Amino acid sequence: MRYSIEVEREVAGGAVDAADAAVGRTDAAVARSGFKMASLVASGMLLSRIAGLVRESVFAHYFGNSNAADAFKAAFRIPNILQNLFGEGVLSASFIPVYSRILGGGDEEQANRLAWTLCAILSLIVSVLVLIGVVAAPYLIDAIAPGFKGPKRELTTLLVRILFPGAGLLVMSAWCLGVLNSHHRFFASYTAPVAWNLAIIGFLLFYGPRRSLDRLAIVTAVGSVVGSSLQVAVQLPQAIRLAGLLRVNFRRTAEALRAVLNNFVPIVTGRGVVQISAYIDNLLASLLPAGAVAALNYAQILFLLPVSLFGMSVAASELPGMSRATGSHEEISRLLRGRLNVGLRQIAFFVIPSAAAFLFLGDVIAGAIFQSGHFTRADAIYVWGILAGSAVGLLAVTMGRLYASAFYALWDTRTPLKFAVIRVALTIALGYCCALILPQVLGIDRRWGVAGLTASAGLAGWVEFSLLRHALNRRIGRSGLPRTLLIQLWAMALAAAAAGFAIKIHLHGHGPKLIALAVIPAFGAVYFGLAWISGIQELNLLLARILPRSATGERG
Numbered sequence: 001m002r003y004s005i006e007v008e009r010e011v012a013g014g015a016v017d018a019a020d021a022a023v024g025r026t027d028a029a030v031a032r033s034g035f036k037m038a039s040l041v042a043s044g045m046l047l048s049r050i051a052g053l054v055r056e057s058v059f060a061h062y063f064g065n066s067n068a069a070d071a072f073k074a075a076f077r078i079p080n081i082l083q084n085l086f087g088e089g090v091l092s093a094s095f096i097p098v099y100s101r102i103l104g105g106g107d108e109e110q111a112n113r114l115a116w117t118l119c120a121i122l123s124l125i126v127s128v129l130v131l132i133g134v135v136a137a138p139y140l141i142d143a144i145a146p147g148f149k150g151p152k153r154e155l156t157t158l159l160v161r162i163l164f165p166g167a168g169l170l171v172m173s174a175w176c177l178g179v180l181n182s183h184h185r186f187f188a189s190y191t192a193p194v195a196w197n198l199a200i201i202g203f204l205l206f207y208g209p210r211r212s213l214d215r216l217a218i219v220t221a222v223g224s225v226v227g228s229s230l231q232v233a234v235q236l237p238q239a240i241r242l243a244g245l246l247r248v249n250f251r252r253t254a255e256a257l258r259a260v261l262n263n264f265v266p267i268v269t270g271r272g273v274v275q276i277s278a279y280i281d282n283l284l285a286s287l288l289p290a291g292a293v294a295a296l297n298y299a300q301i302l303f304l305l306p307v308s309l310f311g312m313s314v315a316a317s318e319l320p321g322m323s324r325a326t327g328s329h330e331e332i333s334r335l336l337r338g339r340l341n342v343g344l345r346q347i348a349f350f351v352i353p354s355a356a357a358f359l360f361l362g363d364v365i366a367g368a369i370f371q372s373g374h375f376t377r378a379d380a381i382y383v384w385g386i387l388a389g390s391a392v393g394l395l396a397v398t399m400g401r402l403y404a405s406a407f408y409a410l411w412d413t414r415t416p417l418k419f420a421v422i423r424v425a426l427t428i429a430l431g432y433c434c435a436l437i438l439p440q441v442l443g444i445d446r447r448w449g450v451a452g453l454t455a456s457a458g459l460a461g462w463v464e465f466s467l468l469r470h471a472l473n474r475r476i477g478r479s480g481l482p483r484t485l486l487i488q489l490w491a492m493a494l495a496a497a498a499a500g501f502a503i504k505i506h507l508h509g510h511g512p513k514l515i516a517l518a519v520i521p522a523f524g525a526v527y528f529g530l531a532w533i534s535g536i537q538e539l540n541l542l543l544a545r546i547l548p549r550s551a552t553g554e555r556g
Helices: 015-021 027-063 067-077 080-086 088-104 108-135 137-144 150-182 186-191 193-210 213-243 254-286 292-323 329-370 377-391 394-409 414-442 446-476 483-506 512-534 537-546
Strands: none
Touching (some): 027 186, 027 193, 067 080, 067 137, 067 150, 067 213, 067 254, 080 108, 080 150, 088 108, 088 254, 088 292, 108 150, 108 254, 137 254, 150 186, 150 292, 193 213, 254 414, 254 446, 292 329, 292 377, 292 394, 329 377, 329 483, 377 446, 394 446, 414 446, 483 512, 512 537
């Protein structure tokens, strides 16, 4: 079943969908609607990310950049392949467009059959893969972290075997998220990971003072599995209510399943390609001096915060609405362009200052969150260097998520796959050169090669984003951000960073928490103050969501 925007003329269900499809809808109305849905996703993600940062802060307190930390971080990445290949992103891109279109057509019974049939298929596949992962753990360690030897390798193998079942549960959590998001229930699905984080935090705090690092790593892995169960339990009751009675019918859902699987295979392939890149990064980091793997993971946690809050939130909230778009080719193209441009403005408004903060204030951010116990000031500076490399491609990665969602809404999953392959090939080639060769050429410590990994990934991200934008613009017409807006946002962000940097220098020698309490609010005050003076629309939308009523008397 192929998507044809020239032929399909369905009537979208629900007030939000009808409004989205209306030809006369204004850009301001699109912005308000899009910002509202994105803010729900972002709010849920924010709570989840805050819990995640607390988790990592506690983890860093007990583990620092030790061998046990390296083992746990590497072990966590291996079973996490299940969640990445069959989890939230894949189901969102393959299942939500088909499921939402059936719901929009008013056939709720058929939509329920599709949801439950897919759940049955997913459960079987994931169960088999979990079993394979547990059995093949030693071989996976050899492939992913060949630099690990002796007790470190043995600990990593044991942790992989403990963590695999939890990763399988998180895939089922992603099925719940797909159902909830299709019904515009964004908040509950994105706050569910809070339960997972709280379980790990609880295990760390209870067992941390009374266990060796190796034993604590094992206990923390058990806590992760317990947390995965809680994350599913938080979403499952509401997902069951929305999906209706349990109906598994392969024959009556064959056409819809075929559409999901047609989307699923390229997306899984693309995720697999991206995973290869991630694991090669991990492999290269394992060949660098001790602590590189853990530091890379600490930096990635911080990097993913703006990606999730300001990139994934917009992409996730827009996907169901874009998927239900109906009308002629020009009508749908006009709607997609409008939603894209509004979404890109929202992303840029928040991501550009995030990139500036990573470049100039990364040590303040890392110190505020992680610096405690075994995690020292030197570790914070190390993570800052890695974060600065990540800032190179931060804007491209986040905007690329929205462009990929537009392709998924058109049931085109192969174009993003093709460009993902190009990005990964560039990341691998550049990453090898920047991580292992460039430090020797420059005569710097080999441990800084991990910063080369993140910078090279950023350059490859810009290539992928440019390809995505060019291909989609050829299909729906010109989209993108005006240069004047980009220059304006960067000028405001750099001014805010300069103010924060000056305060950081002035408070040098004080504790990391105190410095952060002075620097980060000042950075935000300067940026948002300049945005208010400049009349930036996105700030007005943000204030309308925060305040009970906007200046015009309308509710945000």
